Amino acid sequence: MAIEFKHVSYVYAPNTPLAVKSLDDVSFKLEEGHFIALIGHTGSGKSTLMQHFDALLKPTQGEITIGDLKITPETTNKGLKPLRHKVSLVFQFPESQLFEETVIKDIAFGPQNFGLSPQEAEQKAYKWLEKVGLPKEVAKQSPFDLSGGQMRRVAIAGVMACEPDVLCLDEPAAGLDPSGQKQMLQLFTDYQKQGHTVILITHNMDDVAQYADDVLVMEKGKLIKHETPRLLFKDRRWLRQHHLDExxxxxxxxxxxxxxxxxxxxxxxxxxxxxxxxxxxxxxx
Ligand SMILES: Nc1ncnc2c1ncn2[C@@H]1O[C@H](COP(=O)(O)OP(=O)(O)O)[C@@H](O)[C@H]1O
Ligand SMILES: [Mg+2]
Structure with a gap:
């Protein structure tokens, strides 16, 4: 599913003294099936941009095309369910959104919500429990009895079990130990290799170099670069100017x-x- 942003701007609390322009005339086009890294300093607009992919936020100005759907400032939530099925977003610290009484119910919630029968949803949940590297034994436990890292996996399994065409991840590995981070990245690249688009917000330039096909660089609400890691990391002077790591x-x-x-x-x-x-x-x- 191709994704295109045309002159997209977003203002939080518009027409108030607290108005913040968090996206400023952002335009780009993403190829289907690519692994895209979204980088930039804290406050540069990465999370705000990400929330436009599934129309959780609608542009204040401009237009977004996702597959055959157009999202404009006038778009309402009515009719967005098919989009949310195709594009899923894993928020930062997604474990804070777990709510079911057992791990397996939590993972099955999304697939069931998108139309699978309870049995099919549970089957899918067991598949993804395993894929995210959790032992079967935790299935019937309360997610709140797990470690922080395990809770994170449950939350990610819940989103991946919906098997969206476009998987968006906002710093999914933040706070995990190095081996946990590595496993997580492996999971996302495997998912991309199966033909899905993956969009990852990260501060880890090693992951960007190793996995990304394209990189979007945000700075103060503007998209200041969109290119391959090869070209991005070649221009050391530009990276230094923008205080970005190699x-x-x-x-x-x-x-x-x-x-x-x-x-x-x-x-x-x-x-x-x-x-x-x-x-x-x-x-x-
Ligand atoms: N809910 C909000 N209300 C008002 N301002 C916000 C909100 N969320 C983010 N911002 C502001 O928007 C800008 C971009 O934030 P964000 O998209 O979270 O950046 P990043 O994810 O790159 O750290 C920042 O100036 C931030 O303070
Ligand atoms: Mg953020």
Whole structure:
């Protein structure tokens, strides 16, 4: 499902002294089935932008096209259910929205809400319980008896069990331990590889370098860049100007460049870094 923003602006509390323009004339088009990273400093408008993908917020100005649906300032909530089925959003700290008495009921809630029978929804819930790496034994427990990391997985399983075409995630790995973060990212890339679009808000440039097809960079409500990680991380001066970090592989290559090594392109993954170091060593033999 293609997604296009045309001159979208969003103002919180419009026409009041507290008005904040949080999106300012944002235009872009996303390819179906891509892994898109949405980055930028705190307060730059990432979460506000994200909430436009499933029309939780409607633009104050401009127009959004999602598949065959158009969203404008005049759009009302009536008729948005099909959109919410196709585009799902995992909020920051989604565990705060768990509410059912058992884990499995919580995960099954979404699929059932979108039309599956209770049995089908439960089956789906068990599938996603396993996919997010939780043991079957927790299914009948209260979600509130789990650890924070496990609760996060339950909440994410609940959204993924609806199997949306477009999965939007607002800093889903924040606060998890490193191995939990890695597993989480693996889950999302697997989902993308099955043909879905994944849009991820993150501060982790290693993940951006490794997984993203496109990067959207926000700054003060404006979209200041939309390009591939390869091009984004090549322009170190631009990154410095905007106080954005580089991926570890890029920093590593940079350090070696000062020591006689040559890199014809920024390595985005550990594998690429190793291959380029090997090529350098072979050249020296
Ligand atoms: N509910 C809200 N009411 C008023 N202002 C808000 C609200 N949510 C966010 N903002 C403001 O909108 C701007 C963008 O915020 P946000 O989209 O949360 O940025 P990010 O996710 O990049 O940290 C900030 O100036 C923030 O203070
Ligand atoms: Mg945010």
């Amino acid at each position: 991926p570890t592989t890029g920093l590593f290559a940079q350090r070696l460049s000062g020591n006689g090594f040559q890199f014809d392109r920024v390595p985005l993954t550990l594998n690429e870094l190793v291959m380029q170091i090997k090529a350098n060593l072979e050249d020296h033999q």
